[in-house]
Amino acid sequence: MSATAEPFAELPVAPKPALRRFHQARWDEPIIFELSSPGQRGIGVPAADVPAVELPDAVRRKTPPALPEMAQLHVLRHYVRLSQENLGVDVNIAVGQGTCTMKYSPKVNDTFVRDPRIAELHPAQPEDTVQGVLEVYWRLEQMLKEISGMARVSLQPNSGSAAIYANIAMIRAYHAHNGEAEQRDQVITTMFSHPSNAACAKTAGFEVITLMPDANGHPDIEALRAAVGPRTAALLITNPEDTGIYNPRIAEFVELVHEAGGLACYDQANANGILGITRAADAGFDLCHFNLHKTFSTPHMCGGPAGGASGVSERLAPFLPGPTVERDGDRYFLDADRPLSVGKIRPYLGVTPNVVRAYAWIMTLGAEGLRQVAETAVLNNNYLMHKVLQIPGASVQWDKRRLEQVRYSWRELSEETGVHSEEIGVRAADFGVHYWTSHHPYLVPEPFTLEPTESYSKADLDEYAAVLAHVADEARRDPQFVKNAPYNQTIHKIDPTPLDDPKQWAPTWRAYVRKHLS
Numbered sequence: 001m002s003a004t005a006e007p008f009a010e011l012p013v014a015p016k017p018a019l020r021r022f023h024q025a026r027w028d029e030p031i032i033f034e035l036s037s038p039g040q041r042g043i044g045v046p047a048a049d050v051p052a053v054e055l056p057d058a059v060r061r062k063t064p065p066a067l068p069e070m071a072q073l074h075v076l077r078h079y080v081r082l083s084q085e086n087l088g089v090d091v092n093i094a095v096g097q098g099t100c101t102m103k104y105s106p107k108v109n110d111t112f113v114r115d116p117r118i119a120e121l122h123p124a125q126p127e128d129t130v131q132g133v134l135e136v137y138w139r140l141e142q143m144l145k146e147i148s149g150m151a152r153v154s155l156q157p158n159s160g161s162a163a164i165y166a167n168i169a170m171i172r173a174y175h176a177h178n179g180e181a182e183q184r185d186q187v188i189t190t191m192f193s194h195p196s197n198a199a200c201a202k203t204a205g206f207e208v209i210t211l212m213p214d215a216n217g218h219p220d221i222e223a224l225r226a227a228v229g230p231r232t233a234a235l236l237i238t239n240p241e242d243t244g245i246y247n248p249r250i251a252e253f254v255e256l257v258h259e260a261g262g263l264a265c266y267d268q269a270n271a272n273g274i275l276g277i278t279r280a281a282d283a284g285f286d287l288c289h290f291n292l293h294k295t296f297s298t299p300h301m302c303g304g305p306a307g308g309a310s311g312v313s314e315r316l317a318p319f320l321p322g323p324t325v326e327r328d329g330d331r332y333f334l335d336a337d338r339p340l341s342v343g344k345i346r347p348y349l350g351v352t353p354n355v356v357r358a359y360a361w362i363m364t365l366g367a368e369g370l371r372q373v374a375e376t377a378v379l380n381n382n383y384l385m386h387k388v389l390q391i392p393g394a395s396v397q398w399d400k401r402r403l404e405q406v407r408y409s410w411r412e413l414s415e416e417t418g419v420h421s422e423e424i425g426v427r428a429a430d431f432g433v434h435y436w437t438s439h440h441p442y443l444v445p446e447p448f449t450l451e452p453t454e455s456y457s458k459a460d461l462d463e464y465a466a467v468l469a470h471v472a473d474e475a476r477r478d479p480q481f482v483k484n485a486p487y488n489q490t491i492h493k494i495d496p497t498p499l500d501d502p503k504q505w506a507p508t509w510r511a512y513v514r515k516h517l518s
Helices: 072-083 107-114 131-148 162-179 193-201 221-227 250-259 314-319 352-388 412-419 421-429 456-475 478-481 508-516
Strands: 152-154 184-189 209-210 230-238 263-267 286-291 308-313 323-329 331-335 406-409 449-452
Touching: 107 352, 107 478, 131 152, 131 193, 131 286, 131 308, 131 323, 131 331, 131 352, 162 193, 162 230, 162 263, 162 286, 162 308, 162 314, 184 193, 184 221, 193 209, 209 221, 221 250, 230 250, 250 263, 250 308, 308 314, 352 406, 352 449, 352 456, 412 456, 421 456, 421 478, 456 478
Parallel strands: 184 209, 184 230, 230 263, 263 286
Antiparallel strands: 152 308, 286 308, 323 331, 406 449
8 A cells, every 4th residue: 555545445335225124033032940950050159258147047048049040151141032032222223112212321321330339339338438429419419400490309219200209299298297288189180291190199199180182282271270279289290291292381380280379390201302491490390300211311221220300499308308418518428317308219319320320421411412412302303203294194183393202193094904003013113113102091093102312313213214104005005914013023922811810910930830830
């Protein structure tokens, strides 16, 4: 090569296929308990070099724990095979997880949480040995205070729903402190708010009133006027709701609830479209919550533990879950001396690995980066909506601009072909993409909910829309072919009958053996 030659030749770029070939790995993989082979060991544990301690009979096992016995390599193969049978954000375009904000989580953040100084922490360590992690908790709380406008934040909840329940508990404690607990027994929410709001309120003993959408797709403000009164404990509302529609009268909603003596609680689990643009406090809210595993890019962890954050205004601060993380000069400590606190929402403090991940994500982006996340998420969502609405048979209810997600409808396609939204989603999985319908009830007929976030490129969105267009075309040409899907997956059809009978549910392997094999 001459000194003046280019070090690398420019290679021609092949056009990206609109529909890539895909087939899910399929292993006839038994349950790990079935793989157990007596006598096999993954590692030889040396004998203890400390004197044995005699335990009381009351705490001694009568028999050894029934754990699988396997060699290391067999354990590795088992879990790698199971991972190959999954669809996930690391291997496919997951914009179809709508309302769950399945964004890319930077792998460098996983490096941080695997560090022994995080991975080997014990919740009962003395405070002087965990000053670093307490500082991370404290600093993340300060960031979330700025993002929400709230006076205090607690990171104790271990999920979004736990954060909602923490807020409900504080609402109940606040009214009890003011002598109105028995009187204020109603919580108002909306049909397109996250169902966990109604569920947590009901679990806490409140009567739930649900506002339906008006002709414009917004929660009906006249229905709110009729619902508020002396029995109103709080309004729990998601905005934008799970339709992606932002309620422009949100401050008026809050004012109506305050005039009735109630509290206003903002569900900001999906703050992906409003980061750095609007805050809960700006609309007058008393409480809010975030999902660290949605907006702030920590893994969902198979449904938990994930990570939640509860934020409150100054007047609700005394009721925060305890202990709280406090700072005294350069020292950080846990304050459990809080007489009005609702107590612990979970054992110990919070989900430390996800707290560290969220802290690192925010620190990397900074204030300008957070706003860019929101702007990009909204841009991606509206671009994808433009592409999807070009597919014959797809539509949206209410002609409104959307923020970070859209709840679409296949009603026209379903009426023409008999193919339902769930069946389109199953067939879409044959192309390696994820798809979600919506929360029940299906107020939007034949729904599918997409949320592209800021993580996906234009090419990703084009490919995803091409998959939907292809499946819709298949439904018109051969409806039964779509109904019989999937073809390229680990499994094919699932018999729904056992799922409808709680007596057949088996949440553990031992329950399965007891119910179905004995």
